Amino acid sequence: MTAPLTPPPPPHEPSSHDAWQAPGAAYAAPAEPRYGQGGPGMKTELLEGTVIVVAVALAGALLGVLWWWLAPHVPLVGDVDERGSWVVYLKDTEGEQAVGVDGTLTLLALAFGFVSALVVFLWRRRGGVPLVVGLAVGGVLGSLLAWRVGTWLGPTSDVIAHAKAVGKGVTFSAPLKLGAKGALLAWSFAGLVVHLGLTALFGPRDPEPGYGAVPGDGYGTPVQ
Numbered sequence: 001m002t003a004p005l006t007p008p009p010p011p012h013e014p015s016s017h018d019a020w021q022a023p024g025a026a027y028a029a030p031a032e033p034r035y036g037q038g039g040p041g042m043k044t045e046l047l048e049g050t051v052i053v054v055a056v057a058l059a060g061a062l063l064g065v066l067w068w069w070l071a072p073h074v075p076l077v078g079d080v081d082e083r084g085s086w087v088v089y090l091k092d093t094e095g096e097q098a099v100g101v102d103g104t105l106t107l108l109a110l111a112f113g114f115v116s117a118l119v120v121f122l123w124r125r126r127g128g129v130p131l132v133v134g135l136a137v138g139g140v141l142g143s144l145l146a147w148r149v150g151t152w153l154g155p156t157s158d159v160i161a162h163a164k165a166v167g168k169g170v171t172f173s174a175p176l177k178l179g180a181k182g183a184l185l186a187w188s189f190a191g192l193v194v195h196l197g198l199t200a201l202f203g204p205r206d207p208e209p210g211y212g213a214v215p216g217d218g219y220g221t222p223v224q
Contacts (some may be wrong), residue, residue, distance in 0.1 A: 049130030056116050056138025056191075057145060063105075063112050063187075064149025067176070070108070071150070072100040074174035078163025088159045091171055102180040105150070109143055109183060113190025120191075121198040135195060139188030147184065150176050 075091040116139070120131055154176030156162055166172045178184075 045128045045130040048124060049128075049134035052120055052131060052134030053138040053141065056135065056187075057141035059112060059116065060142030060145030061149050063108055063142060064146035065153065066108055067105045067146055067150040068153040071104040071176060072097040074098055074101065075171045076159060076163070076174045077171055078160075078166065078168060080168055086160050086163055088163050098177075098179060101176065102178060102183055105146070105178060106180070106183040106186045109139075109146070109186035110190045112142070113139055113187040114194050116187075117191040117194035117198065121195055121202075125199075125202070126204055127195070127199045132192065132195060135191040136188045139191050140184065143184040143187050147178055151178075 074097040075095070076088050077091045078086055078088050081087055117135060120135060121127075124131055151157075155173045157175040159174065162172055163170075
């Protein structure tokens, strides 16, 4: 005697509550980030860069005063030739005072560049392109202002009138002149190098992704 044949059970239809689902149904696609153009961060950095340009440039007045005070004097002597005309010549033809004038401004500008870069870094450690540009532009403007201030404070540029005023054979100082125009870039050069070095050594670092952390978008599983 044999048992009656029974029909096989119907095939299992997938249910919406099954554990296995299409990947697209389990996870929603992360929304694409939206970035605004000209956001408040960039505006703030541009404002800070402008402040740095103005502050560094105004510091050039102090540089000009120090240059006038510390630069060596170039001695000149006035005389009258056979025709009765006044002539002016160097008292010490082998002196290096003129080189010292350029060197004094260069060394002072390097020191000002170091100090300005240090102040900017302590003020805003995160750095940024506007801050660096502000240092560079402000350094050039400050050097130009220092050049003009030092020349204005120094002896008159009319050496013939000065020679006549002090008398024949009397030594007087030559006007403060800058022979090496490259010294006007020393401030910016020192500021950029020092700021770059401080940022590389002591600037804030971006957080590195740690092992075992769940990604921010929710995909994947933690690594044990």
